Amino acid sequence: MSTAGRILGGRDHATSTTVDCDVVVVGSGAGGSALAERLTARGLRVVMLEEGGYWTRHAFDGREDHSYPRLYQEMGNRATDDQSVLILQGRSVGGGTTVNWCTCFRTPRRVLDHWRDHHGVKGLTEEALVPHWEVLEKRLHIAEWPLDRMNDNNRVLWDGCGKLGYSRGLIRRNVNNCANLGYCGLGCPLDAKMSMLVTLIPDAVERGMTVQANASVRRVLVEGRRATGVEAVLLDPETDRPTGVTLTVKARTVAVCGGAINSPALLLRSGLEGNGNVGKRFFLHPVVIMSALMPDPVVPWTGAPQAAYSHHFIERGAGKVGFFLEVPPVMPLIASTVFPGFGEPHQELMEQLAYVHTSIAICHDGLLPEDVGGTVRLRDPAERRVSIDYPLRPIHFEAFREACKVMSRLQLAAGAREVRSLHAVPVRIRKAAEVDPLLDAAPWEAGRVRVATAHQMGGCAMGGDPRTSVVDGTLRYHGLDNLFVVDGSVFPTSLGVNPQETIFGIARWASQFVAAATA
Amino acid sequence: MDLPPPHPVGLGRRSLLRRGLLGGALLAAGGAGFLALRGGIPVPLPPDGLLVFSPAQFAVLDAVARRMVRPRPGWPTVDQVGVARAADRIAARTEPSAQKELRQLLGLFENGLAGFLFGGRTRPFTALEGADQDRVLGEWRDSRIAVRRTGFSALRTLVLAGYYQSPTLWPAVGYGGPPGIFADPASNEEWRGGDQPRPDGNGVWHGEPLP
Numbered sequence A: 001m002s003t004a005g006r007i008l009g010g011r012d013h014a015t016s017t018t019v020d021c022d023v024v025v026v027g028s029g030a031g032g033s034a035l036a037e038r039l040t041a042r043g044l045r046v047v048m049l050e051e052g053g054y055w056t057r058h059a060f061d062g063r064e065d066h067s068y069p070r071l072y073q074e075m076g077n078r079a080t081d082d083q084s085v086l087i088l089q090g091r092s093v094g095g096g097t098t099v100n101w102c103t104c105f106r107t108p109r110r111v112l113d114h115w116r117d118h119h120g121v122k123g124l125t126e127e128a129l130v131p132h133w134e135v136l137e138k139r140l141h142i143a144e145w146p147l148d149r150m151n152d153n154n155r156v157l158w159d160g161c162g163k164l165g166y167s168r169g170l171i172r173r174n175v176n177n178c179a180n181l182g183y184c185g186l187g188c189p190l191d192a193k194m195s196m197l198v199t200l201i202p203d204a205v206e207r208g209m210t211v212q213a214n215a216s217v218r219r220v221l222v223e224g225r226r227a228t229g230v231e232a233v234l235l236d237p238e239t240d241r242p243t244g245v246t247l248t249v250k251a252r253t254v255a256v257c258g259g260a261i262n263s264p265a266l267l268l269r270s271g272l273e274g275n276g277n278v279g280k281r282f283f284l285h286p287v288v289i290m291s292a293l294m295p296d297p298v299v300p301w302t303g304a305p306q307a308a309y310s311h312h313f314i315e316r317g318a319g320k321v322g323f324f325l326e327v328p329p330v331m332p333l334i335a336s337t338v339f340p341g342f343g344e345p346h347q348e349l350m351e352q353l354a355y356v357h358t359s360i361a362i363c364h365d366g367l368l369p370e371d372v373g374g375t376v377r378l379r380d381p382a383e384r385r386v387s388i389d390y391p392l393r394p395i396h397f398e399a400f401r402e403a404c405k406v407m408s409r410l411q412l413a414a415g416a417r418e419v420r421s422l423h424a425v426p427v428r429i430r431k432a433a434e435v436d437p438l439l440d441a442a443p444w445e446a447g448r449v450r451v452a453t454a455h456q457m458g459g460c461a462m463g464g465d466p467r468t469s470v471v472d473g474t475l476r477y478h479g480l481d482n483l484f485v486v487d488g489s490v491f492p493t494s495l496g497v498n499p500q501e502t503i504f505g506i507a508r509w510a511s512q513f514v515a516a517a518t519a
Numbered sequence B: 001m002d003l004p005p006p007h008p009v010g011l012g013r014r015s016l017l018r019r020g021l022l023g024g025a026l027l028a029a030g031g032a033g034f035l036a037l038r039g040g041i042p043v044p045l046p047p048d049g050l051l052v053f054s055p056a057q058f059a060v061l062d063a064v065a066r067r068m069v070r071p072r073p074g075w076p077t078v079d080q081v082g083v084a085r086a087a088d089r090i091a092a093r094t095e096p097s098a099q100k101e102l103r104q105l106l107g108l109f110e111n112g113l114a115g116f117l118f119g120g121r122t123r124p125f126t127a128l129e130g131a132d133q134d135r136v137l138g139e140w141r142d143s144r145i146a147v148r149r150t151g152f153s154a155l156r157t158l159v160l161a162g163y164y165q166s167p168t169l170w171p172a173v174g175y176g177g178p179p180g181i182f183a184d185p186a187s188n189e190e191w192r193g194g195d196q197p198r199p200d201g202n203g204v205w206h207g208e209p210l211p
Helices: A030-041 A064-071 A109-119 A126-139 A152-164 A200-206 A259-269 A332-338 A343-351 A394-413 A432-441 A500-518 B013-028 B055-068 B083-092 B096-110 B112-119 B130-142 B146-164
Strands: A006-008 A017-026 A046-049 A085-087 A142-144 A172-174 A210-212 A215-223 A226-235 A242-256 A287-293 A323-326 A356-363 A375-377 A387-389 A418-421 A451-453 A483-485
Touching: A017 A030, A017 A226, A017 A500, A030 A046, A030 A200, A030 A500, A046 A200, A046 A242, A064 A332, A109 A126, A126 A142, A126 A500, A152 A323, A152 A356, A152 A394, A200 A210, A215 A242, A215 A259, A242 A259, A242 A500, A259 A375, A287 A394, A323 A394, A332 A343, A332 B146, A343 B055, A356 A394, A394 A418, A394 A432, A483 A500, B055 B083, B055 B096, B055 B130, B055 B146, B083 B096, B083 B146, B096 B146, B130 B146
Parallel strands: A006 A210, A017 A046, A017 A242, A046 A210, A085 A451, A242 A483
Antiparallel strands: A142 A172, A215 A226, A226 A242, A287 A356, A287 A418, A287 A451, A323 A356, A375 A387
8 A cells, every 4th residue: 555645855856856736835844734734635736845854753862962953943053143042943844843842722812812903813713713723632632741740840840839829730732652751852752742743744645745855945936926836955864955956846826834934034035025024023932941959850851841831920911021931851962051151060060960950931922012023034045044133122131030030939939959040150049038139130131141942933924914914814925816824923923822733723724725725 | 169250340331332343343354364363272183174163263162162161070071072073063064154153253262362352361262271261251251242242152052062962971960861762673664655655653543534
């Protein structure tokens, strides 16, 4: 028994070639995959292009030094131009879903309402999304991770919230037969994570979709009001350098699904600037981190990475940026670069890694009128690296400072011997009374405290007005008949929850418009 | 032991502004002729050569690595890991513009003229004693000139990644490595569709047909 479709790599074409299809989908992450699965179910011929490689459990060896170069944008070193924000973003077949930490939330209603009321987004309601979420939650086995399987790293957040009376919840995860290993961020060796790599992409390939990995799409081809296809250069799967072979995909409809940095960059390379809106309103849920030395080992690289959360501080009142709390897994290589300092103090902390718990506060950027986000721009158009500017503003630093106070108190309440900020010179706190004075006195300035992000959103904002947005309420690019953007880049603000389920839902919902444009 | 605290505020606004502007211009021109490396201390090069950096830039990486990772019982040494070589290999996978910026950064970091303009030092970084090298690193880290903090962050990340990428340091930090399940021989199959049927697995849907 054979399969109707195929998965190809960068060496599978010896010479430049042109192929035809109904819809070309650029990007294989949460958006592209959920869209492509629906399009193939309607009988459409789909070609999916992915810039990263095709890596499967065959290659997932749990080693950071192998995984970051293979599975992350810029080998895990993507950052804003000033290095003030580290950007963790996936790059392989499955996109972010191959390496994320399996956390699933439906879009909060208040965020959808905000988009309707402040950005003119019509039709994208909770009622419209619920039927799609219900199907996806079944298909991807999305379910609450039980408390009795929660690892000790998450338990610190859970216990701390319990002791201080903050609301807390158990995270819903997209896993099936999960062994609680904790290596989700390096690719699941059991195919237990219900990533796009092992679910909706193979479903679509069985219906005839062609996946072309190692294909860096350089531009969208446009004639008049219509996109006619895309042009890609193939990359060598080993070196990631162009092979010299070009792949042109002619299509009746083009769907750009490269995520919230690469999608706006592709539009800009194609001369599609959306009245100057492409690349603007870029949000990244800026994250601040507090580390804690616990009296007993928490072994923070073991067990489901994210199992507990708190949304207690997501709405902090007028004029303030809210935040939500989760924990990250901690592994040696990334810990060494994220934890501050160098020399002996740095090594002393690294030596105690098994005892180190870290909490993260994820800031809900983009809701306040002055919180207009960052900007994605082109550098050398021949390069894949783009310019990413995200000015951290006083409203962010206020949230960072207060979030670090909250996390410190939680960690101390849960029994931490000492908590440390991730300032370039760490603030070290041993008792609750020290939290406010020490963190108030700390330098809250870009480049003096570690800020990171694993959630990239915006850059191709949807909205009702072409003067202020890039795509309309059906995710169609303003001004073209058959070009769609279907990924997290269309969010006009950040979400306030981990984004994958929102992207799945919106992409599945939007498949009706893409299909209609292809008829 | 932590490094000395940031320098006390000692510069007037006009002076700071001038230094800030100059700093940006210097970083942009870090590889230019008037800033050419001179007087640095050479170090043995990797037998298999360098892919991105010059011998002088390699020497700077090597010197920074020796301050970032100190000799410590139970820890592999900078030489055993080959940190500067590993950093060169990491840089080799970045795009040309990033490589150029890293070369400029190392040139600026080493350079006596830039050191003088920033902080009054005239000797190249590689020619300084260890404690003085730590002081220079601290000055970059704590600088009021944002571009120097950016440079410090990039250099620190590159060097630490060059060290901590090595599995030989896992025992030192109490990390046992990936569990044995990663060696599962049953995973040795990469499905590519076409004449191959999709293998069964956790990702295959076995429930009722979904709408």
